[in-house]
Amino acid sequence: MGNHPVLFGTLLVLIFLFFTLENKRSGKKIAPSALGIMVNSQNAQIIDIRAKKKFETGYIQGSRNIPFTQLKDHLEEIRAIDVPVVIVCDMGIQAGAAVQLIGKPNVFRLDGGIGGWQAAGMPLVGGKKGKTVTGKAKAR
Secondary structure, rough: OOOOOHHHHHHOOOOHHHHHHHHHHHHHEOHHHHHHHHHHHHOOEEEEOOHHHHHHEOOOOOOOOOOOOHHHHHHHHHHOOOOOOOEOOOOOOOHHHHHHHHHOHHHHOOHHHHHHHHHHHHHOOEEOOOOOOEEOOOOO
8 A cells, every 4th residue: 555555545535436327327326214104295106126926925006017028028117107116125225226227317225125114123014915917016
């Protein structure tokens, strides 16, 4: 560090740029605590892209399940939604790819995914009774 301050400074700038660009590329994030506010104030739609079996073990109330493998079949339908859309996956990584695939400015990803949601102390609707693919999940 002391012998090569210019190289070290360049390395720090490159690391910063990498994380900044990677964050932008994976879509805008919304915190679990802000999701409820967005749903209530802007009628945001929640799309859970986890596999059907994972979705059925527990999901965010009001969410709709479109597995990531079937997302391409629903792109036009999702792009036609005028209100904000929040994409949910296990940890937030796959949702970033989905946001990029949809390519619309009012599409967000849930920061931390279902894991982040649960870590924030937010509830999931219990398993085996949710609708998948074409309808909204039933709230209990």
